[in-house]
Amino acid sequence: MAEVMTLQQILDAYGSELDGSPSVYCGTYRKYNEGSIFGAWLDIAKFDSYDEFIDVCRQLHADEEDPELMFQDYEGFPESLYCESCMGEDTFDKILEYAKLEENDREAFDDYLDLGHDYDLEKFREAYCGQFSSKVDFAEHIIHECYDIERTMGSLASYFDYEAFARDLFMGDYEMGYNSHVFRVF
Numbered sequence: 001m002a003e004v005m006t007l008q009q010i011l012d013a014y015g016s017e018l019d020g021s022p023s024v025y026c027g028t029y030r031k032y033n034e035g036s037i038f039g040a041w042l043d044i045a046k047f048d049s050y051d052e053f054i055d056v057c058r059q060l061h062a063d064e065e066d067p068e069l070m071f072q073d074y075e076g077f078p079e080s081l082y083c084e085s086c087m088g089e090d091t092f093d094k095i096l097e098y099a100k101l102e103e104n105d106r107e108a109f110d111d112y113l114d115l116g117h118d119y120d121l122e123k124f125r126e127a128y129c130g131q132f133s134s135k136v137d138f139a140e141h142i143i144h145e146c147y148d149i150e151r152t153m154g155s156l157a158s159y160f161d162y163e164a165f166a167r168d169l170f171m172g173d174y175e176m177g178y179n180s181h182v183f184r185v186f
Helices: 006-015 029-033 050-060 090-098 101-113 119-126 136-148 149-159 162-169
Strands: 021-026 040-043 069-075 128-131 174-176 181-184
Touching: 006 040, 006 050, 021 029, 029 069, 040 050, 050 069, 050 090, 050 119, 101 119, 101 128, 101 181, 119 128, 119 181, 128 136, 136 174
Parallel strands: none
Antiparallel strands: 021 040, 021 069, 128 181, 174 181
8 A cells, every 4th residue: 555645635636626537436335324425536537557546545435444435426437337336447447548538539439339339449440430410411421432423423413312322321331329420330
């Protein structure tokens, strides 16, 4: 265990500003069962390692001999990574990885997860096609990127049904999230 810190030192070094950075509220089951919600919001991105995180959580509750940590709330990371009682090292590392994503990438990754995909940044990056204002906008993008429709159809190109093409694309080959990010379906 590192040098024992006071509550104020813990808050100064690791406290969360609740500004959207991945954070958890760390209390204990004992305190909760005794009617106390004493704890602190901790900014996960301020820790260098899982061991440091657990050490600080235990120091926060040094008044208990063997504190059973309880993460009573969270913000700034996907719900699928939240667990009230069992944040393991793998989950902690994923939250840190998520915190390092650019804001737009986080929003896109949230869409990917909301569509029911597992937490896998490599598959996410492989599937990601971009953000579009609508499915029809994406269909137009595909047509203009992949086909020279004006050359092959001439003046008939203006009659191309982008809405029908979009419906076909999103029947199984692509999906769009709540924030309009599009993904290939594999």
